[in-house]
């Protein structure tokens with residue numbers, strides 16, 4: 001037997017986070033609230049998470065541009081009220097280049113300098129073929145190039161550790177990411193994934209294809225397993241059997257569900273930190289407790 005002491009997961013994590021604090025980046029994703037009650041929860045969560053020092057927080061863009069004005073106004077309010085840098089998501093679904101350009105210039109007017117640039121999905125859902133607007137951008141790579149023509153934005157794009165469901169093969173998928181980066185994106189943020197090997201293999205594929213931009217790990221803490229599993233099925237993320245097994249039978253036991261969710265997410269980020277990952281993008285679902293706890297585990301304290 002070896003004499004080397006076996007360090008526990010918390011020991012490993014705290015050592016790592018001390019070591020990497022200056023290099024570790026966090027970002028938090030929110031969606032625009034629809035009701036007064038949801039808005040209250042949104043700002044409560046923002047107030048709790050903004051002091052955890054994210055590099056930026058981002059606000060999604062409703063399918064088909066349905067939240068266009070709300071996304072813009074929320075993002076500008078976040079910057080004004082919290083001082084945290086905020087990114088507006090933007091899609092090109094159902095809009096001409098001129099209309100998308102207007103939205104981008106609207107961002108500029110209110111001081112938004114970060115955009116998460118996406119193609120988006122047809123209103124009928126991700127399973128349906130994407131039909132660009134006759135005078136619109138055909139994909140996210142074209143959108144990135146269009147944004148670059150308008151102004152000096154920090155641009156993030158999406159990528160998919162298990163391949164985008166509409167990609168013909170891995171070559172096409174990685175080539176598409178390369179086009180987005182070559183068009184001027186600063187980083188890629190991954191779709192949620194639950195098997196870290198999918199992420200690590202994806203990063204290898206991208207690096208082998210010459211992509212040098214950061215590939216930020218998109219982490220979905222499981223606030224509600226049933227909801228997350230349904231969403232995962234729609235966007236092509238697989239749920240490993242071991243994960244389903246951990247949440248099996250917890251539908252009516254929120255306390256244990258929350259504890260298991262915290263353990264699962266802690267395990268996932270701990271392993272990724274050990275593998276050298278330095279930027280995590282947390283899908284908050286506008287809820288703070290799990291993400292707050294994970295940020296603390298990663299060494300962050302409210303400032």
Ligand code: FAD
Pocket residue numbers: 059060061062063064089090091116117118119120121126138139140141157158159164165166167168172173176180189190191192218
């Ligand atoms: P693209 O990079 O354009 O690619 C989509 C697919 O089309 C790929 O398979 C690609 O290979 C293929 N493709 C690209 N160009 C061509 C071509 N010329 N011919 C044939 N095939 C082509 N959705 C929203 O509605 N609002 C949001 O706020 C939002 N935020 C997101 C944030 C993140 C971090 C992620 C990962 C996803 C987000 N999405 C959002 C979902 C996203 O819009 C969908 O995943 C969409 O299906 C693809 O968008 P994309 O930008 O990756 O598309």
